[in-house]
Amino acid sequence: MPALTPVASSRQGSHLPRTSSEMLSCVTCMKPSLLKDGDLIVGGFFPLYVFHHFPDLYEFPIKPKALTKLYFDRLQPKSYQYLLAFIFAIEEVNRTPHLLTNVSLGFDLYNTIHSEWKTLESTLTWLSAVGKAIPNYTCVRKSKSVAVITGNTGATSAQIGTLLELYKFPQADCETLQGCPANASLEDLPVHVFDMSMSEGSYHIYNAVYAVAHTLHEMLLQRVEVQPVWNGDGLTMYPWQLNSFLKNIKFDNSVGDEVNLDQERVSRKDYDILNYWNFPQGLHLQVKVGKFSPRAPHGHRLSISEEMIEWNVEFKEIPHSVCSESCGPGFRKTHQEGQAACCFDCTPCPEHEISNETDVEQCVRCLDDQYPNPARDRCLPKVVVFLAYEDPLGAALAGVALGFSVLTALVLVVFVKHRNTPLVKANNRNLSYTLLASLCLCFLCSLLFLGRPNTATCILQQTTFAIMFTVAVSTILAKTITVVLAFKATAPGKRMRQWLVSGAPNSVIPICSLLQVMLCGIWLGTCPPFIDTDTHAEPQQLLVLCNKGSATLFYLVLGYLGSLALGSFSVAFLARSLPDTFNEAKYLTFSMLVFCSVWVTFIPVYHSTKGKVMVAVEVFSILASSAGLLGCIFAPKCYILLVRPNRNVLQGIK
Incomplete structure (x- = not known):
């Protein structure tokens, strides 16, 4: 092949450069490129020359022998191997009958000095095609250049690639080209100059040339099917057309190794980890010491036999790839x-x-x-939890509910037994029976909130509670109205007396209860309660509870109940000072005060708790308010009926 010869190697005596800048100009004035024509041209940028700075060379006069040593040290043997591998691959492609048939590949080689501005200058010179670096200009209308191979260093590839990306030139970076020979060594490749076997870097360059050739071959096969390949004076091929083909190309090279540029497929391959054994000195034997398998489970992808590794003098363990210790699970x-x-x-x-x-x-x-x-x-x-009967809190609430319901039933028995006494008659015994029965059911309805929720209990919980308490509060309102009418209708012939005699106050109970039943019916018909789980109440628990469905209807039902309670409290408060031995208005007033206080406190406490404690708060409010009504209204009456029967006489009433 033609040799790249320094043009200034024979300078003598007075023609020697006198400054370091003159020396650099001597290096850069050498022939910049080597061109071989073809139907399509592949560019190549390789760092062929290196400039060594020797302090003694800048002393004058410079000796001719030293200058000669400077010039002959510029050509790097390894870079020369890259150059030979590049040209050999081009010529081998041209000799291959089944690859790029009737199409010849040429090359345009450029030297890239280890200098940013000289590398960019060589790239611009190649683009302009006039031997000068002219940005954004080319003297040929239809360029034959289709791709660029940017040597074997990532730094050069990044520098040249940044510029060529603007012109959409495909670039084969030989440093990152995936070739992974699994069972064949690099020395098996039948390429020699190269008494020197092909090195690993040369092997990558060889594969890069073939990757471009296979890409061009695929493009030409597709173009033959849709349009003529030859156009006028030559083959027309635009560099940007190669990009979509090049990134998906896959082929087997001449030694049977697979070359794959599809990164998704490459990432699934197994990789051998090799260690260079250099004993005895200069052996450079590659020994497999491990394996990396991306398809293996995490934690088992990398396997290394440390006992097989031959360490350098400075290292005795596997170096860390990061500057921080790995972050473990958690x-x-x-x-x-x-x-x-x-x-x-x-x-x-x-x-x-x-x-x-x-x-x-x-x-x-x-x-x-x-x-x-x-x-x-x-x-x-998470552990599934709910306010169960076996739970200490659930058991306590269930015991209180059953206890108070039994106590209410006993009070009802006492009132029935003493139904003909003045005290029971004076306080409208029928309303007393209704109130005691509704309070007994209020205590029992709290049991619906205990145990694992189901569809039936979720529907009955709120509706039973709302209706039973509405009956109880409306009964208290009827009793309060009865007391007021009893004192306002003392004169004969007044209309209020007719209301009292006809039992009109008793109609308050069905009217108020019917309105609450209608609200509950709307609730169940539109958005009824249902079984739900609370995953955020407790970090380690899964709470099973009844979702109220419509919060608006729930608070509407609760608000209606509160309005009845407030009305009963207001009427009872106005009648509290009416004189009579058996006037229960003051007891009704105090009972409604307790009732309202419990439910006003319930709302903020209910929303400030979570988990099964929230359910327990609602049960406690039901029990506390019911117990308040039972105790405030019926405790004084039971005291007279059972302890002081002498006061339960007609003379006492008069």
């Missing part, structure tokens, strides 16, 4: 601001989140029916 990586990507802090996973892998960026939230364990490396199922 932690996530938090990158430090202004630091490298490999530097990070390990932050515990937030509440309700876990991480069960190493070095995760984000923790994973547990499902609603699960909670993190203390180490926050796995999710555990």
